[in-house]
Amino acid sequence: MSAANPSIKLCHLYPDHMNIYADRGNIAVFRRRLEWRGLSLEVAEVGLGDPIPADCHLYYLGGGQDRDQMLVAEDLAQKADSLLDAAGDGAVVLGVCGGYQLLGHSYMAVDGRPMPGIGLLDVETTAGASRLIGDVVLEVTLNGLTRTVVGYENHAGRTHLGGGCTPLGRLRRGHGNNGDDRCEGAVAGRRVGTYLHGPLLPKNPWLADILLGWALDHAGHTSELKPLEDDLEKSAHAVAATRAGKRR
DSSP states (O other), X not given: OOTTSOSEEEEEEOTTTSOXXXXXXXXXXXXXXXXXXXXXXXXXXXXXXXXXOSOOSEEEEOOOOHHHHHHHXXXXXXXTHHHHHHHHTTOXXXXXXXXXXHHSSEEEXXXXXXXXXXXXXXXXXXXXXXXXXXXXXXXXXXXXXXXEEEEEEEEEEEEEEOTTXXXXXXXXXXXXXXXXXXXXXXXXXXXXXXXXXXXXXXXXXXXXXXXXXXXXXXXXXXXXXXXOOOHHHHXXXXXXXXXXXXXX
């Protein structure tokens, strides 16, 4: 397909405020993995005060510092209806770190200030006295398939899941949602939240393709994604997994 007729429309929420730890790289992965298959990506960037388009197939919200996250939380809470409607209609939503927290019901910052969430994921987060930092390895099951996912976490949040979602994965290494329950991230339908930065998707092509497959399905394209070689991606994945084991 040509760029004039994109196969997927992606909404990048708050790219100027929520782009810590190279989270923008996840969008580059989406674009290239589509292009390698003869497909294309159209990106709409939404900032403070901008309306959220309701016709996108994939929505992405990265991580940010608490100061930026507070600005984003207040703005997002005022205009989230179109995002909630899109997710209810089957659009894919990916939130990373601060974005993950804002997809939940609320986040209490380390200074005691509450930030509103939008309730897209049934999670609550409160900042702890220390940060949870390091390499992460987890076992993830999506679409009936189980794979290892790797990444890096650096967050003060202690996130606890309610009954409306399940963990993205079970930890082999790392701290995860709260350092206690050995779980990382949250999934509810096609809504995914995770603390994994790095960015996440270059080292986890399987997860990238799961998300793209969901988005293509929402866009009305039912054909399966053809396999890619992914030699470099698999090597990066293996290095990250080995490093996490050494830092245990």
